[in-house]
Amino acid sequence: MKTNTDSLIFDLDGTLWDATATVARAWNKAREQVDFEVQKITQYDIRSVAGMQHDLIYDKFFPDLTGAQKKELMEVSGRKEMELLKKDGGDLFTGIKEALEYLHNNYKLFIVSNCQDGYIEAFYEYTNLGNLFQDYECSGRTGNPKGDNLKDIIQRNNLQQPVYVGDTKGDYEASLVAGVPFVYAAYGFGKTPDYTVYLKSPADLKRLF
The missing domain is CATH 3.40.50.1000 (HAD superfamily/HAD-like)
Structure with a gap:
């Protein structure tokens, strides 16, 4: 080579x-900012979907959410993820x-x-x-x-x-x-x-x- x-x-x-610990923490903070039920996400969960296309992860974790709910959760969790990654990183x-x-x-x-x-x-x-x-x-x-x-x-x-x-x-x-x-x-x-x-x-x- x-x-x-x-x-x-x-x-x-x-x-x-x-950065799975930081990402899991961000996702769980996002749960508190939406008005629909979202399951808790663990560091192990994040690690298990490493490599998946970002939008497809929401389909895997939250199959019962509507398209609008997935979009809202993606936006909220995305903002929180960027905030925590810049501060706590991986x-x-x-x-x-x-x-x-x-x-x-x-x-x-x-x-x-x-x-x-x-x-x-x-x-x-x-x-x-x-x-x-x-x-x-x-x-x-x-x-x-x-x-x-x-x-x-x-x-x-x-x-x-x-x-x-x-x-x-x-x-x-x-x-x-x-x-x-x-x-x-x-x-x-x-x-x-x-x-x-x-x-x-x-x-x-x-x-x-």
Whole structure:
């Protein structure tokens, strides 16, 4: 991979950091601000849907809500999530900051996530790592699935030999859509039986690249 790769595109949740505690807290604060019944959401619940397209998460968690209620909850929880993420953030996986700083010297770095619009910017603001990445895309901004967003990043940055790094089966499937090699972050939230290379820890990125 060292010979041919010119860029690395990263998933965010479960690959770069763990913000599930903060996100769960935001969702539960949002429950108090709507006038309809919403079940309590745990950190485990948030972790279980890591990698899903943001709007589809509401269909999974709240199938009995009307479309209007889901939209309202999405707006309220989204605002609360951004507020808390900028203040409390998440936990970077051990070694990821050092790995990104190392990779930045030799590769172009990007983020593609299925998060809501504004989430990646909150990650940048809290971690002060935004200067390491050249571009990013998310389903919350485009409304498109991850595979299409990967293709957009590749095209608009004229990437020749990119690699996608993620932790879920959905990430792997997105890499197939985009036609790029996949590196599985086995330390993350998800499981996938299909991968080209796997990482036991973020430090392995320095060994591979």
